[in-house]
Amino acid sequence: MRLIPDSLIKKEKDDNLMFESSRESRIKDFKFGIKSALPIILGYLPIGTAYGILAVNKGIKPVYAVFMSVFVFAGSSQLVALEMIASNAAILAIVAMTFLVNLRHVLLSASLSLHLKNLPSFWYPILGFFITDEAFAVAMAEFDNVDHKKEYYLALGIFSYLGWVFSSAFGAFLSEFINFKSGGALDFVLPAMFIVLLLIQISGRKDLFVAFTAAVLSLFFAVGIGGSWNIILAAGLAALLGVYMDGGE
Numbered sequence: 001m002r003l004i005p006d007s008l009i010k011k012e013k014d015d016n017l018m019f020e021s022s023r024e025s026r027i028k029d030f031k032f033g034i035k036s037a038l039p040i041i042l043g044y045l046p047i048g049t050a051y052g053i054l055a056v057n058k059g060i061k062p063v064y065a066v067f068m069s070v071f072v073f074a075g076s077s078q079l080v081a082l083e084m085i086a087s088n089a090a091i092l093a094i095v096a097m098t099f100l101v102n103l104r105h106v107l108l109s110a111s112l113s114l115h116l117k118n119l120p121s122f123w124y125p126i127l128g129f130f131i132t133d134e135a136f137a138v139a140m141a142e143f144d145n146v147d148h149k150k151e152y153y154l155a156l157g158i159f160s161y162l163g164w165v166f167s168s169a170f171g172a173f174l175s176e177f178i179n180f181k182s183g184g185a186l187d188f189v190l191p192a193m194f195i196v197l198l199l200i201q202i203s204g205r206k207d208l209f210v211a212f213t214a215a216v217l218s219l220f221f222a223v224g225i226g227g228s229w230n231i232i233l234a235a236g237l238a239a240l241l242g243v244y245m246d247g248g249e
Contacts, residue, residue: 029148033155036142040134040156041163047075048164051082052171058086062172069168073129073161077101080231097232100239108136112153115143119150130157206245214238 048069055065060082072078077098084094108131116127127150139153146152202208214234221230 026148026151029146030151030155032142032146033152034159036138036152037135037156037159037163040132040138040160043134044075044160044163045167045170048167049171049174051075051079052168052173053175054079054171055082055168056172056175058082060085062169062176065172066165066169069165072098073164074098074102074105074132075164093229093232097235100232100235104133105131108133112136112139115139115149116153123150127153127157130154130161132160135160206242210238210242210245213241 051069052062052065055068056062068078068081072081080101081094081098084097105128109128112127112131113124116123130153135153135156139149139156142152143149202211214237217237218230218234221233
């Protein structure tokens, strides 16, 4: 009977220890991703609830409002699309505006890809679906503190996503039991949200000038051509102006 060499036995034990250590490290980073998602979830609760209430208030069935959160998962573009749907905007205009609002995700994806290298190709669309401004900011701040970035970001994205879907569903189905249409406050929720988002983004005179130009152009196109293309045209031209001003410095 031939005995197994002690060196092979030792190597197998070492490999098992390394596998267990790696597994524990991955689980640790996954749990850390869940913990990092908690502040994002708390921030999503009021906005997602407001989105669900607004959707039903605009005449969209609760289940469809939830499906939008399930399949789109982009709060700002969902709110824009919601308002355009309620105003009977053309489908092409809604798609174009959603594309413009989410165009920044191309840059976010490119930046994240530098930290998520050498993954099987099927992981990239999965992780890309969970990209949001909040998840991106948290991940970029914490990537240096984790060994397994994929597991960390996957947990961060999944639980942030579940928080958004849950809050959307809560607001949508809450509207089935409580009549929010009687008050006019909801009509100001969407504009107020975007005003806050705009103010957060403004960091200097140049940003203020571009924002003011976009507002003037939107009003001009709304009066001049009508329809629902004024926002798209104004946003596109204002973005070009911003790029030109950046290039000129």
